[in-house]
Amino acid sequence: MTITEPTGPIGTAPFTTAPLSDERLTALVAALRPVLGDDQILLAKTDRYNRARVPAPFPVHRWSERVPDVVVMPTSTEQVAAVVRIANELRIPVVPRDGGTGLTDGAVPHRRGIVVDVKKMNQIHELDLVNRTVTVGTGISMLKLNERLAEHGLFYPDDPASYPCSLVGGRIGTSGWSLIGSRYGHTRDLVLSFDHVLPTGDVLHVGDGIGQKISKSSSGYQLKHLFMGHQGTLGIATRATLKLFPKPEAELSPFWAFDNYEDAHACTGALARAGVATFAGAVLFDEHKVAYLRRDDEAYIPQPTDVRALVCAVMYGYEDEVRAGGRRLFRIAKEHGARYLGDEISEGDWAARHDRYATPLHGRTKDGQVIPMSWHCEDAAVNFSNVPAVSRAWHEILADLRRKTDVFDDWGMFAYTSSNTGVDYLTEIDVGIWEQRLDDVAWAAWVKAKRDIAAVALAHGGSMSACHGSCREGEVDLVPQELGRGFDVMLDVKRSLDPNNIMNPGKYLLDRAYGRDTTDENR
């Protein structure tokens, strides 16, 4: 195997996690000064540490390994392009941070370098009421955007569980999944086009064809999907044009209880297959999830013990069509033995789904004592018929971990519809992790469990992620297996667009494009 090490300005960025030397840092800051204002170049420890952290748990004693050397806060595409050009010339890693809410470490600077925080690019550049589009800086959050759009009766329906804090740019970088995507589509369907800074600093406008506001083109390669979901390894989106809908007149979100998982699963499938136009999604809660909620969620603590599985469906649209669709879904639920849980839980729990990052959490030791825990969630895309088998296998993996240590707690599973036909589900298992006790041994066990969880999804004909991406330790090992020859194409694309491996290096095993296999480094 050829190992390419950098020698001055020729070659790739260093395959190192060491901080920049004082000399290189000084050179970098000097190069940035003509491009950015002083308040856009952040060097303080607090500024850098605040942008090292993402929600996915990681051993506390290793947090300092992932702190960037410099943070920059550009305000325009031109400034982002200039920063990336400098990084490319100096062979210094550059990592976009678009909210930092992802669960697969996309925004983590594995090789330090420059973190580009996009949140100052949060302007609404154009609102086109005639063609129903809005053009925004990628640093805007969907919540803030929708507050402005509501003044015009409009709505941008990209709705992750991190809705209040995630940014449009992050949604592009992960090709995000939306809670109400079965009605409105997911990020890939909602983003019409965007300006994108390539790893060399060149700027590309990418969409269907070259159009800014075109939803369907057959001209040329379909590059839009290539530049979505790359976890920042192919560049930085800076300005995006989005598709808009009328703000829904009405919402209906019934929750139903079942005394067994099988009936709940069957009901979920029937609801999704019903073809109701206002159907925006259904969620299946398994027995472990219900047990967890009955333990710690004020809405479910009082529920009787024969509530063992739950299903929720949600509809958005005009009131008359929501009522008509609602009647149909209620009839289907009734046929499957569902018991309506009541308005308070139905409305309260659904509203809470938009903001799961704000929930304070704790778990239990095996003897029942409360412990502080961080939330993590492993996801996969699984066909409806395979959801039960995947659920069983995932819980066995978690049970094995739990037998060994109190560091992990099984918080149960959800399965969310991904489409309006019910073909596949975002299947997720929530895991409580006692982060302060996450030592090297527990971390290694967790990485193995993640790999096993991903392997189960693949063994059942699924994809190892519907939502988060799959570039974190553990599951990333199986990306070549999932994509097959497609992974080689990924390597070719990466090498072609990022000749010096400066754009978010260390992710998705893409170092292999430069003759280096770093899979097991730092484990």
Next chain:
Amino acid sequence: MRTDDQPSGPGAAAPYRFAEQHTPPPAQRVSEVAQTTFEHVYEVDPRLMEEHVLQQVFPNWDTLRIMRSRHDHLAWMHRHFAEKVVTGSEILAEIDRETATPPPL
């Protein structure tokens, strides 16, 4: 935000009495691991918070503030996503009426 169960008039300016604020309603057990004090307020059984995380003492006003803030937040989310909420109980009642009243022959 003022709510109905907050004192108004002269009582609103009543002095803060520590003992009053630190005496919640008697806890009622609701499950093997949880208890309730005020309506909608649930707490972990204190016996399960003795080793790694100790239970904190909150004055009543703060307990109620946290609970009400949560309700405000959820109500805000509904308004943010749609103009109105159709309740499931209304739809269920319509379905039940359909079942109870078969269409005329």
